[in-house]
């Protein structure tokens with residue numbers, strides 16, 4: 001591991017923008033139509049979700065965090081309806097709901113593009129199994145994210161052009177998860193698969209938010225208050241710190257089962273201290289202390305209720 005003048009968090013934290021914040025200029029009429037159609041669908045989903053809620057309590061069958069027995073979807077597409085709620089979202093209520101302790105088998109880590117690609121592809125299957133099963137317990141929709149391994153200094157997404165290494169190590173946008181090899185900064189972090197797995201699981205945490213409806217719900221609020229207002233940044237931090245907690249939940253669920261060793265877990269645990277806003281100078285991801293604390297809470301307890309950043313006091317998400 002070499003020490004570089006640039007602070008670690010400046011170039012290795014996970015994606016800064018996870019959804020498009022503005023329509024791209026020059027959008028074709030078809031795109032506009034698509035957006036309008038999506039908005040209409042979103043409204044319908046919202047209305048339907050509200051109606052189903054109003055008619056009575058939904059029957060949720062939370063996945064047990066201590067159950068090795070049942071099998072998951074294996075990552076297939078499952079129909080369902082998002083629930084556009086935040087603090088009162090159904091996946092954040094049950095004190096006993098966590099991820100199953102699945103056996104996650106990953107290839108050995110080697111620091112080259114092809115090996116990293118194989119590692120994250122296998123990791124995605126583990127995450128699909130763990131989170132797919134969990135979300136299905138609440139009759140929420142599920143489909144695996146599409147993985148991308150861009151090799152250039154920047155890459156295109158539906159959320160805009162993303163520069164590698166400036167503020168983004170990995171990135172999530174609308175069911176697509178991007179892992180540019182250069183973004184991992186392996187020259188700095190070395191052969192450290194636990195650290196990279198936690199980073200990947202954070203981005204996947206945004207996919208969980210997307211599937212559940214939390215992502216749509218938080219962006220509705222952010223658009224209302226303004227992305228760069230104190231209220232908008234508070235919401236951004238709650239979204240990011242929840243993804244941290246979801247990442248911790250996954251590593252906590254798979255450590256000692258399969259390929260994720262106690263050593264990988266311990267190194268991921270320690271790494272979280274360096275990736276918050278203190279070293280980046282921004283205010284959208286949470287202080288270094290909070291960025292680490294929420295990950296550790298997820299890892300230690302493996303309970304989604306512990307990841308309810310939207311009900312946390314402002315001082316816990318600063």
Ligand SMILES: [Zn+2]
Nearest residue numbers: 014015240243
């Ligand atoms: Zn994030």
